[in-house]
Amino acid sequence: MARRKNALVIGIANESSISAAIAKELYENGYNIIPTYLNERALAHVKKVTDQLGVETLFPFQAGDEKQLQDITDYLNENDIKIDVFVHGIAFASEIKKNLHEVSWTSFKEAVKVSAFSMVEITRKLIEEDVLNPDSSILTISYRGSQVAVEGYNMMGPVKNILEALVRGLASELGGKGIRVNAVSPGPVMTRAASGINGFSSLIEAVKKTSPIGRTASLEDIGRMSYEMIHNPSINGTVYLVDCGESVVFSVK
Numbered sequence: 001m002a003r004r005k006n007a008l009v010i011g012i013a014n015e016s017s018i019s020a021a022i023a024k025e026l027y028e029n030g031y032n033i034i035p036t037y038l039n040e041r042a043l044a045h046v047k048k049v050t051d052q053l054g055v056e057t058l059f060p061f062q063a064g065d066e067k068q069l070q071d072i073t074d075y076l077n078e079n080d081i082k083i084d085v086f087v088h089g090i091a092f093a094s095e096i097k098k099n100l101h102e103v104s105w106t107s108f109k110e111a112v113k114v115s116a117f118s119m120v121e122i123t124r125k126l127i128e129e130d131v132l133n134p135d136s137s138i139l140t141i142s143y144r145g146s147q148v149a150v151e152g153y154n155m156m157g158p159v160k161n162i163l164e165a166l167v168r169g170l171a172s173e174l175g176g177k178g179i180r181v182n183a184v185s186p187g188p189v190m191t192r193a194a195s196g197i198n199g200f201s202s203l204i205e206a207v208k209k210t211s212p213i214g215r216t217a218s219l220e221d222i223g224r225m226s227y228e229m230i231h232n233p234s235i236n237g238t239v240y241l242v243d244c245g246e247s248v249v250f251s252v253k
């Protein structure tokens with residue numbers, strides 16, 4: 001298949017990553033995937049995913065590393081590649097196991113930088129270097145802990161709230177350039193990042209019990225809805241829940 005569109009996907013750690021599911025859906029629909037990896041230790045795990053997506057070139061990327069970001073945009077410019085989709089699927093919080101009121105400013109600041117503001121920094125660079133196609137789409141990944149205080153989610157709730165506000169702000173500013181910005185907000189999925197959250201297995205079980213249909217969203221569900229959000233021109237500046245209805249129920253069981 002001739003791959004006509006390009007997706008920059010930042011956030012694949014391994015086969016369980018939500019970004020991997022989104023990249024897979026994009027690949028199956030004809031996209032050329034341009035992925036990044038966190039560091040050399042992560043590379044083999046990322047390659048297990050990207051080898052199945054016909055990827056030959058991967059880029060190291062740590063949030064805030066301007067040189068690495070420059071290398072990505074240099075590659076795009078040198079190869080005359082324009083990005084149609086930017087998937088921002090990264091998050092980090094060093095003090096995620098602490099209660100919110102015990103978290104240091106240093107850790108909170110770093111979490112905002114990696115998990116939220118990096119979307120702005122990368123977007124700005126893509127625009128400055130003129131490597132975003134008109135009608136391009138940016139998708140990040142949020143969680144409902146932005147709206148309610150989910151036990152164990154601690155400092156990431158406020159960080160996701162900031163991320164969602166950035167989605168609205170960017171969507172408002174970039175619409176004139178033909179760029180849409182959204183966040184998909186899935187229910188809990190056991191991933192590498194999620195495994196660092198206290199009580200995450202119990203959260204999954206509780207959500208299954210609360211959900212009217214007795215299940216959580218699968219990676220495939222999330223990949224498919226992400227694809228729709230990326231492509232449907234009427235969806236812009238939104239945070240869309242992919243949670244099997246869990247959030248509309250107040251359970252007394």
Ligand SMILES: NC(=O)c1ccc[n+]([C@@H]2O[C@H](COP(=O)([O-])OP(=O)(O)OC[C@H]3O[C@@H](n4cnc5c(N)ncnc54)[C@H](O)[C@@H]3O)[C@@H](O)[C@H]2O)c1
Pocket residue numbers: 010011012013014016017018019037038042061062063089090091092114115141142143144185186187188189190191192193194
């Ligand atoms: N797993 C869930 O239940 C769930 C639910 C809702 C939202 N999310 C969000 O989905 C996104 C993806 O997480 P995931 O659950 O797929 O886990 P994951 O561990 O597969 O992905 C997290 C990614 O963040 C990257 N990352 C961490 N620190 C980084 C840094 N400093 N610079 C660059 N990259 C960095 C990691 O390398 C990894 O690829 C996150 O934003 C997460 O908050 C997850």
